[in-house]
Amino acid sequence: MPHILKEAESICLMTRERRLYTNTHANDDYRFWCPAPFAHPSNLDTLAIDPTLRDDIRADLLRFVGRQDYYARVGRRWKRSYLLYGPPGTGKTSLVAAIANFLEFDVFHIDLTAVDSNLELHRLLDSTTPGSVIVVEDIDCSLDLGDRMEETEYDDIDCALDLSDRNEKKELSTAKEAISLSGVLNFVDGLWSSSVGERLMIFTTNHPERLDPALLRPGRMDRQIHLSYCQPAAFRVLARNYLEVGEEHELMAEVDALLKEVNMTPAEIAEIFMGCDGDGTGADAAMQKVVDELRRRRLKEAVSPDDDGQLSGE
Known part of the structure; x- marks a missing residue:
């Protein structure tokens, strides 16, 4: 019976309609995602990339999905992060879709410009499901992830501010709550991500040099994949x-x-x-x-x- 149940679950996963979720502002029901059918035709075999790179990516994905016990044994969260970078038109989005089709995962596409705070980003991550690809495209355009504003700067402003001016005080409070580099780092590899498993995070950019080094270090970006001009x-x-x-x-x-x-x-x-x-x-x-x-x-x-x-x- 355990074998039959396992096979039945596998068949259901393969035949189910997979979904593409995009983030929206939460309503009273705490619905953070807007779903749609995911039917992108891209696959690894027809992708216009170097065959050696394609086979390497396929092997890496198979290794990831088959190592749940290994991740638990070494004390690592069961997730993996990719950074796809290269000029426009080199197939980054197609590779994301091909990976999702290969793994038969749902896709959660996050628009960081629509996220109002670090807390909302945390809730978005927490509301994703196991067996999913979490995608952030053009991360260098979404936020200024090279600008680290220390909290002491806000404290200095507060000391010099006339507290009777409540409008300016409210604007500063809003600035404190906006999504920050620290929030993104926790999203990728912090305590926030400790409650999620079987997630593949994929970030894309045309300009990796614009990203803060803290975001690119091993453990946050497990693998960086360069997609270049056609060879x-x-x-x-x-x-x-x-x-x-x-x-x-x-x-x-x-x-x-x-x-x-x-x-x-x-x-x-x-x-x-x-x-x-x-x-x-x-x-x-x-x-x-x-x-x-x-x-x-x-x-x-x-x-x-x-x-x-x-x-x-x-």
Whole structure:
């Protein structure tokens, strides 16, 4: 019977409709999340990233979900944190969706700009469910996580403030309660997170250098994954997915050489491929368009600003 119950639970988890939750301001019923069906088609096998990196991520995820007893034995919370960073259009959001699909986890997407206080952030984390991916996208844009304002600064202001001015006092009180770097650090790896288990936290950014080092240290960001411009291996995945074109295509070798010299994101290449008709002729035309665009960019980079004043305009 225990085996039958375990298998039945596994089948229910695989066949259930998974959900995407976004945070909203809490109402009287303390409903912090607004749910919607999660049906993103991205998966690890069709993701346009280096195959070695993809296989490494898959192995890391399988290791994480299968080590509940190990985490308990070594005194660690059963959670793991990823930081995905790289230029726009390199597949960070697609990787988040692929990870959620691979693990068959629900997704809790947190908009930090909609969180009014550290306490609300704590409640959001506490109201997530086991078997979930908690996502914070563009974390460098959500908050100024490099600015640490000490409490003593507020104390100094309070001493110099005319307490009869209640409006200014109220504004200072609101500033104290706003979400802070300390609140985010506790959210990632503090006492707040001690009550949650089987959570994967994923943060994305285009500019990791803007983040406070305290947020990036091991234990808070267990793994940092760099997603860069399209390389030959990732291009082959795109060509196979969109055009059903393999390595034998006559333009593949030239594309490989150009991608080593010119920066082009997977999103830009995918947009070119989307314009193909889907037949053999369309695939050849799409490949040629990619080659033409790569050649144009290489020529543009070879021309100095002194020779062409328009370079800075694009």
